[in-house]
Amino acid sequence: MPASKAPLAAPLPHQRTRRDHSNETAEDYVEAIAEILTEKKECRAVDLAAFFGVSHVTVKRIVSRLAGEGLLQTEPYRPITLTRQGKRLATMSRQRHEIVQNFLLAIGVDAATAALDTEGIEHHVSPKTLARFEELTQSLRAADRSR
Amino acid sequence: MPASKAPLAAPLPHQRTRRDHSNETAEDYVEAIAEILTEKKECRAVDLAAFFGVSHVTVKRIVSRLAGEGLLQTEPYRPITLTRQGKRLATMSRQRHEIVQNFLLAIGVDAATAALDTEGIEHHVSPKTLARFEELTQSLRAADRSR
DNA sequence: GCAGAAATGTAGCATATGCTACATTTCGTG
DNA sequence: CACGAAATGTAGCATATGCTACATTTCTGC
Numbered sequence: 001m002p003a004s005k006a007p008l009a010a011p012l013p014h015q016r017t018r019r020d021h022s023n024e025t026a027e028d029y030v031e032a033i034a035e036i037l038t039e040k041k042e043c044r045a046v047d048l049a050a051f052f053g054v055s056h057v058t059v060k061r062i063v064s065r066l067a068g069e070g071l072l073q074t075e076p077y078r079p080i081t082l083t084r085q086g087k088r089l090a091t092m093s094r095q096r097h098e099i100v101q102n103f104l105l106a107i108g109v110d111a112a113t114a115a116l117d118t119e120g121i122e123h124h125v126s127p128k129t130l131a132r133f134e135e136l137t138q139s140l141r142a143a144d145r146s147r
Numbered sequence: 148m149p150a151s152k153a154p155l156a157a158p159l160p161h162q163r164t165r166r167d168h169s170n171e172t173a174e175d176y177v178e179a180i181a182e183i184l185t186e187k188k189e190c191r192a193v194d195l196a197a198f199f200g201v202s203h204v205t206v207k208r209i210v211s212r213l214a215g216e217g218l219l220q221t222e223p224y225r226p227i228t229l230t231r232q233g234k235r236l237a238t239m240s241r242q243r244h245e246i247v248q249n250f251l252l253a254i255g256v257d258a259a260t261a262a263l264d265t266e267g268i269e270h271h272v273s274p275k276t277l278a279r280f281e282e283l284t285q286s287l288r289a290a291d292r293s294r
Numbered sequence: 295g296c297a298g299a300a301a302t303g304t305a306g307c308a309t310a311t312g313c314t315a316c317a318t319t320t321c322g323t324g
Numbered sequence: 325c326a327c328g329a330a331a332t333g334t335a336g337c338a339t340a341t342g343c344t345a346c347a348t349t350t351c352t353g354c
Contacts, residue, residue, distance in 0.1 A: 021168075021341095022310075046331060056332070058312055065310085077319055077332055104276060107283055113275045124267025128260045129251060136254055168311095169340075193301060203302070205342055212340085224302055224349055296354090303348065311339085318333065324326095 024123040025062060027093040028052070030071055033082055034090035042079045096130060097122050103133040106140040171270040172209060174240040175199070177218055180229055181237035189226045243277060244269050250280040253287040 032051050036043045045063065049056045063080060066072050071086035082090060100122045104114035125133070179198050183190045192210065196203045210227060213219050218233035229237060247269045251261035272280070 025310085044331070054311085055313060057314085057334090060333070061311080104279075107279045109276050109279055113273050117271060117273050117276050120271025121268050124264060124271070126260050126264050129256050129264050132251075132254045132256050172340085191301070201341085202343060204304090204344085207303070208341080297352100298354105299350100299352080301348100301350070303346105305346085306344090308343075309341085311341105313338075314336090316333105316335085318331100320329100320331070322327100322329085324328105 026066055026069065026071060027089060027123060029062060029066055030082060030086045030090040031093040031097065033072065033080060034087065034094065037082075043081070044079050048080075093122070096125065099130055099133055099137070100125055103137045106137040173213055173216065173218060174236060174270060176209060176213055177229060177233045177237040178240040178244065180219065180227060181234065181241065184229075190228070191226050195227075240269070243272065246277055246280055246284070247272055250284045253284040 029048065032048060033043045036047050036051065040047065045056050045059045048059045048063070052059070063072065063074060066086075067074055070083055071089060072083055073081050097118060101114055101118040104117060105111065109117070176195065179195055180190045183194050183198065187194065192203050192206045195206045195210070199206070210219065210221060213233075214221055217230055218236060219230055220228050244265060248261055248265040251264060252258065256264070
């Protein structure tokens with residue numbers, strides 16, 4: 001493999017992008033579970049299936065995997081709970097989600113589009129970029145107030 | 148299934164996010180092929196393998212799929228060319244890529260981070276949001292010039 | 295023109311995510 | 325409490341993406 005032949009461009013970035021995909025699901029799931037738990041006091045596989053629009057079988061398999069990764073806990077025919085680690089990830093994911101969404105709103109994207117785009121974007125925004133988003137959100141709000 | 152029970156939130160957005168994943172690969176590939184063709188006059192599977200950091204087997208399978216979708220053409224042991232449709236998609240992808248990247252640069256993200264984040268973000272930015280990115284990029288550049 | 299290198303192709307395996315169909319368990323209600 | 329509905333579990337299949345190992349074809353340089 002041309003590892004010495006100057007691969008033209010970006011060989012590593014894409015690798016990161018691909019690798020991230022596995023984490024996206026984890027973040028989506030713990031975030032969804034946390035959200036459901038704020039309104040229902042119990043999170044069942046059905047809830048997640050409805051939330052994501054997939055079958056309960058798909059949810060079951062992913063939940064099993066995430067349980068193995070220490071993010072959540074389940075027992076047969078029992079509801080799903082987040083571990084300490086899962087809660088931490090959920091909180092971070094939610095915060096990042098909100099920062100991105102508020103930023104899109106601040107730059108004038110309509111609410112529906114902002115919500116939709118945030119779903120896709122949030123997992124790919126690095127801490128550095130996220131920091132810029134926050135700063136710019138503040139600036140734009142300030143400018144808006146003094147207008 | 149709580150289809151009548153107010154599914155809490157976002158059941159459809161996530162579906163869209165998942166569905167998009169298949170298109171991402173297509174966009175990444177035609178964009179990469181177009182870029183390679185600007186510098187080498189011929190795009191081989193090896194080039195793509197090096198570009199994405201995957202094996203030539205993975206490239207081969209994806210290229211076959213995209214050929215079946217009418218985005219590109221290949222014959223056994225021959226280089227890869229884009230169809231008219233593939234070129235169109237490549238151009239659109241590149242434009243979107245540049246808009247996103249220039250926007251991140253305009254808001255003060257460093258070049259390396261901007262390049263990396265753009266890879267992940269570009270496929271999830273809707274036309275509406277993209278339009279805002281462009282506008283804001285112009286505004287920020289103007290503000291920068293008059294500073 | 296021919297031998298070795300480079301590029302492609304093929305076989306077979308793995309993981310992640312999606313599904314339907316059917317089995318089992320739990321829950322709710324009469 | 326028992327029976328049906330709801331929820332969960334299991335089996336088996338599909339697609340997309342990743343790999344290694346090995347076969348085949350093309351290209352290159354002598």
